[in-house]
Amino acid sequence: MAGVRVAGRWLASAFCVGMALPVLAEPVKLEGVQLQQAIQRLAQMSGLQVQGIEHLTGEQRISIEGESKELLNSLLGGSGASWDIQNGVLRIYPVAPGRRADVVQLPQTVVLGQVEPSGLMVLDRNMLASMPAGNGDLTSALKIHPNVQFDNAQLSSKTPGEIAPANISINGAHFYQNAFVVDGIGFNNDIDPAHDNTALLDSAPGRSQGLALDIDLLENIQVYDSNVPASFGGFTGGVVEANTRAPSKAFSGKVSIQTSRDSWTRYHIDKRDRENFENSGNANMQPKFTKWTRRANLEGHVTDNFGLMASVSQKRSTIPLSFYSANNVAQMGYQEEKQKRKIDNYFLKSVWSINDRLVLESSVTHAPEVNYYFASNIMNSGVNLKSGGQQYAMKLKWDADWARVEQNLAYSVLEQSRDSDNDDYYTWRKSTAKDWGVGSRATTNSLEGGYGDIEQEQKTLQYKLDINLNPWVTGAVTHNISTGLDASWSKVSYERLTEANVYVSPASTNTCVRVDGTAAGACLMSPTINGWNGQYMTSRTRYVQGGFNFTTRELAAYVQNDMRMGNLKLRPGVRIDNDNYMGKTTIAPRLAMEYDLMGNQRTVFSAGANRYYGRSIYAWRLQDGRNRLRFTDRRTAASGGINAEWTQTAHAANNSTFNQLDVPYDDEWMLGFKQQFAELEFAFKYVNRTGKDQVVKVRGTTLGQPSNNPDLLSSTYTTYTNAGRSRNDIYTLTVQPLRPLDFAGTQTSALLALDWSKSKASSPIYSDTGDTYFDNDYIQYKGRFIHYADRPADNYHRPWTARLNTTTKIESINLTVDNFVRYRSGYAKAGNTGKKVEYNGQLVNVWDELEYKAVVTWDMRLGWELPVAKNQAAFVNLDIFNVLDKQVVSAASTTNAETAVPTYEVGRQFWLEVGYRF
Secondary structure (H helix, E strand, C coil): CHHHHHHHCCCCCCCCCCCCCCCCCCCEEEEEECHHHHHHHHHHHCCCEEECCCCCCCCCCEEEEECHHHHHHHHCCCCCEEEEEECCEEEEEECCCCCCCCCCCCCCCCCCCEECCCCEEEEEHHHHHHCCCCCCECHHHHHHCCCEEECCCCCECCCCCCCCCCCEEECCCCHHHCEEEECCEECECCCCCCCCCCCCCCCCCCCCECCCCEHHHEEEEEEECCCCCCCCCCCCCCEEEEEECCCCCCCEEEEEEEEEEHHHECCCECCCCHHHHHCCCCCCCCCCCEEEEEEEEEEEEEECCEEEEEEEEEEEEEEEEECCCHHHHHHHCCCEEEEEEEEEEEEEEEEEECCCCEEEEEEEEEEEEEEEECCCCEECCCEEEEEEEEEEEEEEEEECCCEEEEEEEEEEEEEEEEEECCCEEEEEECECCCCCCCCCCCCCEEEEECCCCEEEEEEEEEEEEEEEECCEEECCEEEEEEEEEEEEEEEEEEEECCCEEEECCEEEECCCEECCCCECCCEECCCECCCCCEEEECEEEEECCEEEEEEEEEEEEEEEEEEEECCEEEEEEEEEEEECCCCEEEEEEEEEEEEECCCCCCEEEEEEEEEEECCCCCHHHHCCCHHHHEEEEECCEECCEECCCCEEEEECCEEECCCCCCCCEEEEEEEEEEEEECCEEEEEEEEEEEEEEEEEEEECCCCCCCCCCCCCEEEEEEEEEEEEEEEEEEEEEEEEECCCEEECCEEEEEEEEEEEEEEECCCCCCCCECHHHHHCCEEEECCEEEEHHHCECCCCCCCEEEEEEEEEEEHHHCEEEEEEEEEECCEEEEEEEEEEEEECCEEEEEEEEEEECCEEEEEEEEEEEEEEECCEEEEEEEEEECCCCCCCEEEECCCCCCCCCEEEECCCEEEEEEEEEC
């Protein structure tokens, strides 16, 4: 039992008679295993998950036999850690020197944002359940993270009815340059994540997350913002890894319903916008909304070693608007139409512990999103914009004698599509039959219809292998090598499912009969406002059915070595990626270091130097050739009727061309320091990011590459180049107590996070034409002459912020109170004034800035439970956002302070959730 005594020196006594530890049916024998392996196996056989063992270094082989509780008492004897069991999860927590290690953490203790100096923050299940949830999406939970910034308009008071997950920037990178991972498998939407226009003829809007996961599914969220391990690739920002919950051992479940609405929301609207807002017919102004979220889950073990979990969530938002735009309501009256938003999550997961070394997990995720829009003043213009999709995944975890081996296999189908109520669009002259047009008598038109159906899909097969070899020693150095492979194959497609016609040129007619005696389409016999007996369309832009697709293959391999030499830890690594989309092979070295000054985790220095290669977006190629589906046709009137046939007059030239590019990358170096003092842990970190080869869309003429054949390639065509650059400096300080604070029968966990950043304006997002950025001429800014690319960033950037989150549990009354207070500094948004001054013999644009004031906001959740039976309770969660109802400017229409119309964030808003768990 010498091995047990060695193990005991690393962990606290963790299990006692009063803990609800499942008892194994038969005695267990563990031979020749290490400490981490022993804990994992026992937890698996007991139906528990394990967290917090990754830093344990008991490397001597252990051989023990006995009942589960006896084994665990032996393994976790001694001193060095504290523990708890919550919701089927065994958690191990470090204990500061000088404190008793055998003090048991109370059940349901919330650990706020476990922060590592190396760049990892973990938001666990209890924290996710305690914080104000709002729409309950993945990225909204990340507002506590000091290196995560949101779009200025994300909390706009004009659009509180939206339910889609927010885009985020990590360390100043573009929002589509983060890697989103669920249970080891990526779920990024690379079809066209930066496109946000809902009314373009040939596309549909998207975002960076392929699946809008509900946080109720998750066990934890792990965010890597620096010193990211070599096992992750495909980002220049950071990695957001979501891990779904495993089924509990006992049968259990939960149902709940949550709601918010405009009457529970304080709007802050500038008086110059008030009338337009109240009579809005535009999705960008939402004076009314109602939101509902319904959740239900069942879980448990069918047998001792096979568990199932089924979960459903349905999010709905109804947004009543005016059919007429605000400027037409006075003349035509208010006619209500409703836009709708819908996100579903259907999730099924199984966990099969085949034996004490082999676990098979499988999951099915069906997460469609459908948003219904209509265009104001346009009859029958409804359109469903579809995103989300399905993911089928399997994970096999093998605890071998020589390593821990994990394999993931997944297949996903993501879409970014459009389903229109009508395929054809008409600009009718207002008539008796088409009587909704607004305008002067001579020019009034009644608009009708849509732009047809488009389907864009990304079908991906992914395989991932991770091998973590058992530690081995050479001299004074302990090595822990991990290596792995990633492979994915994607088929990306664009297809116009229906022929669509855009008619915009009506002319007078006295008949809707063609010269051959048949009825003429796009023709209407009804007296018009300007005196025509009837009208017919003389020209059309025709989008024919058709499409194209391409396949991509991505391969990656990595290796890294967690080396320990006394108090020093080094993690050198390298990741190699190859793809046939850009036809490039990239090599990304990674190096992280930690030095524990006293060997007791009280004073730790960290550093790192890393390279991260980003994502290549499929839209860059999907645009190529799309315009070739467009034709222009004409027809005329003839004696006795309308000409029988349309005459094709033009075939559109391609307006975009694809070329293989270098893969964008960021070089990072960081320094960190962690100190435990006076029952607090302080962690400071500096990160420098230099981005290169960022992708910028420019016109061919700007590149000096004009079209040689304008009939095939438009003279105004665009393409892409690696002209983008960026630089970001980020300083972060976090402070949190080493253990929850006990006071008057309550427990309070807290986290304070401060950050300061300086960002030069990164290149424009790839969907914006960046000719000005590419030319990089001089501008005058604040009286100084600088290059255009050196202007400050104006979105996803507050120079410094402070976040304080506290969670207080009052066990005597079953109440949890979570407070999130955020300070965001004032900043100046730069913009072109339209004025020019002379510099070096040239006229240059004058830029000015509009100052935004600093602001403090406070969000709160009150969570109360009413126990009604053993392991059963009714619960109520009340979320209050912007408790103090602060007016917060998020954007403005111009940088001219005299004429700027500000857009404010949402004022005080209430959400209510009621439910029952058993």
